[in-house]
Amino acid sequence: DAGVIQSPRHEVTEMGQEVTLRCKPISGHNSLFWYRQTMMRGLELLIYFNNNVPIDDSGMPEDRFSAKMPNASFSTLKIQPSEPRDSAVYFCASSLVGTGGQPQHFGDGTRLSIL
Amino acid sequence: ILNVEQSPQSLHVQEGDSTNFTCSFPSSNFYALHWYRWETAKSPEALFVMTLNGDEKKKGRISATLNTKEGYSYLYIKGSQPEDSATYLCANSMNRDDKIIFGKGTRLHILP
Numbered sequence: 143d144a145g146v147i148q149s150p151r152h153e154v155t156e157m158g159q160e161v162t163l164r165c166k167p168i169s170g171h172n173s174l175f176w177y178r179q180t181m182m183r184g185l186e187l188l189i190y191f192n193n194n195v196p197i198d199d200s201g202m203p204e205d206r207f208s209a210k211m212p213n214a215s216f217s218t219l220k221i222q223p224s225e226p227r228d229s230a231v232y233f234c235a236s237s238l239v240g241t242g243g244q245p246q247h248f249g250d251g252t253r254l255s256i257l
Numbered sequence: 258i259l260n261v262e263q264s265p266q267s268l269h270v271q272e273g274d275s276t277n278f279t280c281s282f283p284s285s286n287f288y289a290l291h292w293y294r295w296e297t298a299k300s301p302e303a304l305f306v307m308t309l310n311g312d313e314k315k316k317g318r319i320s321a322t323l324n325t326k327e328g329y330s331y332l333y334i335k336g337s338q339p340e341d342s343a344t345y346l347c348a349n350s351m352n353r354d355d356k357i358i359f360g361k362g363t364r365l366h367i368l369p
Contacts, residue, residue: 175356184361185301185346198356233300242350242357243289245303 144168146249148234154255160222163252166215167236175246176209176219177233185233191217192239224256261349261360269366270337277333278363280347284328291357292321292332293346301346304332334365342367 147166155161167174175190189199191211199209206225211217221228231253235246262281270276282290289308293301305314310325318335334341344364348357 185359187356187358190356192354197354235301239354242353242355243306243308245291245306246301246357247303248300250300 146234146236146247148232148249148252150252151250152253152255154257155224156257157225158223159256160220161224161228161254161256163219163232163234163254165217165219165234165249167217167234168247169215170238171236171247172214172239173237173244174211174217175235175237176217177235179231179233179251188219226256229254229256261347261358263345263347263360263363265363266361267364267366269368270334271368272337272339274337275333275335276337276365277331278345278365280330280332280360282328282330282347282349283351284325286351287325287328288350288352288355289357290323290325290330291348291350292330293348295344295346295362297343304345332363337365337367339367339369341365 149164172193176188177185179185188201189209190197194211209219231251233248233251235248237244237246264279289306291306292304294304295301305321307323312323314321320333323330344362346359346362348359350357
């Protein structure tokens, strides 16, 4: 079975540009999570969706970040405008709903570098 | 304890030795405790999800225990091998439909 698929794997862009990260969850999973990994903060949750509905976006750093889940098989995380401090690895994960007791399955991540 | 805390931050273990490390979490409003293994340049991989006090789970040479009353979980690795080198993350959730909160992890290095 295909796991969580993220694209692109790597993105290098100049500050001020719009960045869009994409995620396809595992088929049948109805919870989706976006995380950011940094040296300082470790793995921090940005936002998560249950059944395509955003449940908690308290981890989204600021208005420059937005996330959507238009259907059960696709989600995007957008940064506009991007800044050098946004450089990090961004992970998407999915699980069955009832996420508190279900393991999360992670994609391979997108390594983002903002110059 | 308000957050998920893991100790030690880093650990060096000789190949063949056994080891263990700790995850502490808020014992109030507990629902589930997760353990993940995260190898360098890869993504976190689920090891265990535990919900019951006294629960013990095992996968090969790795096992975990759970004490929900006092708010801690131990992860044990028996007979460490080089492929065990990774960061081990624990995470807790307070209810069925809630997000999970990750600790900062224990980075394990197995010395040949």
